[in-house]
Amino acid sequence: DTAVSQTPKYLVTQMGNDKSIKCEQNLGHDTMYWYKQDSKKFLKIMFSYNNKELIINETVPNRFSPKSPDKAHLNLHINSLELGDSAVYFCASSHLVQQNYGYTFGSGTRLTVV
Amino acid sequence: QQPVQSPQAVILREGEDAVINCSSSKALYSVHWYRQKHGEAPVFLMILLKGGEQKGHDKISASFNEKKQQSSLYLTASQLSYSGTYFCGTEGGGATNKLIFGTGTLLAVQP
Numbered sequence: 001d002t003a004v005s006q007t008p009k010y011l012v013t014q015m016g017n018d019k020s021i022k023c024e025q026n027l028g029h030d031t032m033y034w035y036k037q038d039s040k041k042f043l044k045i046m047f048s049y050n051n052k053e054l055i056i057n058e059t060v061p062n063r064f065s066p067k068s069p070d071k072a073h074l075n076l077h078i079n080s081l082e083l084g085d086s087a088v089y090f091c092a093s094s095h096l097v098q099q100n101y102g103y104t105f106g107s108g109t110r111l112t113v114v
Numbered sequence: 115q116q117p118v119q120s121p122q123a124v125i126l127r128e129g130e131d132a133v134i135n136c137s138s139s140k141a142l143y144s145v146h147w148y149r150q151k152h153g154e155a156p157v158f159l160m161i162l163l164k165g166g167e168q169k170g171h172d173k174i175s176a177s178f179n180e181k182k183q184q185s186s187l188y189l190t191a192s193q194l195s196y197s198g199t200y201f202c203g204t205e206g207g208g209a210t211n212k213l214i215f216g217t218g219t220l221l222a223v224q225p
Contacts, residue, residue, distance in 0.1 A: 035215075041199060042116075043156070043215040055210045090155060096211060102146055102158030103203075103213065 003027050006091050006106035013081055014114055021076045021109045023091030031055075031096040032074040033103070034066060037088045049074055050096050081113045115139060117204045117216040125222045126192050134187040134219045136202030143207030145185040147176055148215075151198040159187075192223045 004025045013019055025032065033056070034046040048056035049068040063079040074091060091106040117138045124132050136145060144163045148156040160169050162178035162185060169176055173190045189196055202216040 033213075041150075041218050043201060043218075045212060045214065048210065048212070050210075056212055099144075099163055100161055102148075102161055103156075104158065105155035107155050 146203035
């Protein structure tokens with residue numbers, strides 16, 4: 001069984017469209033994250049939810065809106081897509097306060113805006 | 115603040131050793147190490163929490179210096195499967211424990 005699953009794996013869309021990426025984890029973790037990996041491979045944190053509460057909200061355009069209906073799910077909705085939004089978006093999960101605990105990443109969603 | 119990794123890239127022959135460094139300008143709560151193969155997700159390798167700590171499994175180990183501002187990842191007798199991009203991730207502590215990833219080190223192991 002996949003631990004952290006993201007859908008879709010690939011997303012090609014035109015500028016100006018709105019799209020969503022979904023993430024689900026079955027590890028029982030209490031915290032989920034969205035990271036963006038650009039063409040230079042830099043991994044930047046965007047958002048984090050702990051037990052459905054938004055705890056990290058980095059400087060991200062407000063066209064990006066995360067939603068966590070429960071602690072096993074975290075979605076990312078992007079409005080009015082721009083060329084610069086093209087990247088790989090990774091969902092991850094972990095336990096917030098448990099020491100010696102790493103992050104488990106989903107397989108990523110490659111978003112291409114044309 | 116993004117931690118800085120060095121070197122940016124390294125090419126090895128099978129069986130050779132490599133060291134990857136990760137530096138921060140301030141003391142850290144913890145350091146994580148991840149490996150990402152091309153087209154795949156980053157995979158957690160290990161986490162170090164204490165100054166002076168050393169940890170490892172198989173032929174991959176890491177250290178965290180006493181001041182908790184620098185960590186090094188050691189790969190000994192490298193294998194083809196070690197190829198990928200290695201990232202350190204640093205946590206400054208606090209309620210959110212935000213994990214900031216380093217600049218990455220591309221490791222290529224050749225036969």
